[in-house]
Amino acid sequence: MKIFFSTVTGLILFSNLFAQQIQLDSLDSQIHQLIKDFEIPGLSIGVIRNDSIIFSKGYGNLEIHKEGKIDENTIFGIGSISKSFTALTLGILVDEGKVDWDDKVKAYLPYFELYTPYVTDNFTIRDLLTHRSGLKDVSGGTLWYHSDYSREEIIKRLKYLEPVSGFREKPAYQNVMYVVASEIVKEVSGMSWDNFVKTKVFDKLKMNNTTSLSAERESSSNLAQPHIWNEDYEKVAIKQEIGDNLAPGGFIYSSSSEMSNYMRLLLNNGVIGNDTIVSPKIINEIFKPQIIYPIGGAPFYNEFTSYGFGWWLTPKNGHKIIEHSGGIDGMSANLVMIKDMNLGFVILTNEAEEPATFLLTAKILEQLFNDESYNIYARVLDYRNKSLKRRKESPSQISKTINTKPSLELEKYVGKYNDKMYGDILINNIKSGGLEITFSHSQVFKGKLEHWHFDTFKIDWNDIRVPNGFLTFNFNSKREILGFSIDQENLLDVDFGELNIVKK
Structure with a gap:
């Protein structure tokens, strides 16, 4: 009984102390x-x-x-x-x-x-x-x-x-x-x-x-x-x-x-x-x-x-x-x-x-x-x-290089690309002209490509939550497209650097 009383007293004291904290x-x-x-x-x-x-x-x-x-x-x-x-x-x-x-x-x-x-x-x-x-x-x-x-x-x-x-x-x-x-x-x-x-x-x-x-x-x-x-x-x-x-x-x-x-x-x-x-x-x-x-x-x-x-x-x-x-x-x-x-x-x-x-x-x-x-x-x-x-006053931006053009006609970039982990990624023409990227299993990753310099394109993703990125096509010595890489600010828990995208 004495032990029980001491325990209860201790709890009350602790409770009062907590209330002060x-x-x-x-x-x-x-x-x-x-x-x-x-x-x-x-x-x-x-x-x-x-x-x-x-x-x-x-x-x-x-x-x-x-x-x-x-x-x-x-x-x-x-x-x-x-x-x-x-x-x-x-x-x-x-x-x-x-x-x-x-x-x-x-x-x-x-x-x-x-x-x-x-x-x-x-x-x-x-x-x-x-x-x-x-x-x-x-x-x-x-x-x-x-x-x-x-x-x-x-x-x-x-x-x-x-x-x-x-x-x-x-x-x-x-x-x-x-x-x-x-x-x-x-x-x-x-x-x-x-x-x-x-x-x-x-x-x-x-x-x-x-x-x-x-x-x-x-x-x-x-x-x-x-x-x-x-x-x-x-x-x-x-x-x-x-x-x-x-x-x-x-x-x-x-x-x-x-x-x-x-x-x-x-x-x-x-x-x-x-x-x-x-x-x-x-x-x-x-x-x-x-x-x-x-x-x-x-x-x-x-x-x-x-x-x-x-x-x-x-x-x-x-x-x-x-x-x-x-x-x-x-x-x-x-x-x-x-x-x-x-x-x-x-x-x-x-x-x-x-x-x-x-x-x-x-x-x-x-x-x-x-x-x-x-x-x-x-x-x-x-x-x-x-x-x-x-950030409001000086938004970070990769400068666009004027008077440059892609190595190939835009039609040549169109096709099905693949990362063996993720799956297919498509580059298509769009009706208004230009190119569009679409990840086959993730509609949030869909956006227009704007030529930026040489074989690099700016990605203007359709979804507001995805910040703009850049896509650069890679070639072999015969000027054949091997694939492309994405320079993209990582999203919450998404790392585009893991992708190894090649043309199918």
Whole structure:
């Protein structure tokens, strides 16, 4: 009885101390300031402590210049936070004794193949979740980004990706490996990963509006619309990505209120209410450092930052910060948990500027830890505004060389080209004159070609989210076209430098 009284007294003291550290009224005013400074169309936030939601609120609009308001139930794209759900689905299967973290991928997916037989045969589920494939960062992005490739077809094309380091030598962030992980869930469970995560996780957590399927998402009347900068540096709404083929790695849509239930589950060691979703052993493994992976510097990360299964893990001020960010076209998100405080928060926005979500994260952590190193708001805002002003006044441009012409008549450039990983890429004539490029499996990559100099053409992509790039045709000594290369600013998780495009 005496021990029980001491424990309760300690909890009350801790609760009072916490209440002094985080000021919810102050947080509300800081969010309003953030929205104003960064011109954020809308934002939603949820904060939990001791298995209770203590703050849950929406701000702004579903779409800029329109009336629909955001609340705590508005659904947003959570981006790469989706990876943690895929890790959890595998954890459920491990709990059931149906798979092991160190099982070989090939045992479940015979068609899985990477750059060498040794890597293919020895690649494990643990490797899938910890970004140690040996491939470059976000390798294979052109396979899934706005493409019609299925998850299985994406996996079958991974064999063409080239490594940049040794297998398990060092980390490099991947999306496609979580697609592979989801297909193992499908193979073992006998149901699609989407159905598995819905029945085994979403339904049990009362995450009734959370979905990995674009059709379900689009049927919602409380869906935030994504926003990006246009060429005049005005924020405009864009069409949602479909994203179903990468849902296990980046395309779950959820709300701050429902993600708060997810945090409650994780911080309560796999239990929600009276229902055990997964054992504490699995939660501990998911939150255990698997590979050292410092992705940045102070105040958020340090030399001891590591990656678990779908989570970055960083020791800070005697605490263990468990977090992951997420970004897709026109959306950004951040989720942070501090397990020893039994506290977590999630921030969802319908715009693409990730510094905004991180600055709000920094404000909260500054209060929690009473740590001035997180006081970076003014510096980041000043840098952002100066950078934006510079880009508006002096947009970067590769100078056009006048009085030059292509080596061949335009008709000679028309044809079918191919990258063995991606597939066919077409160069066609257009009725108004000139040339057009079309990626056969990704309609977002379609645009007009404007002659720039010699055999280089400027690509004016039709879709606003794709910045203009340049295409240069390559020749042999007989002036025969061999193929072309694309000099293109990388999109979020798409690297055109991986493509080796040859004429068929």
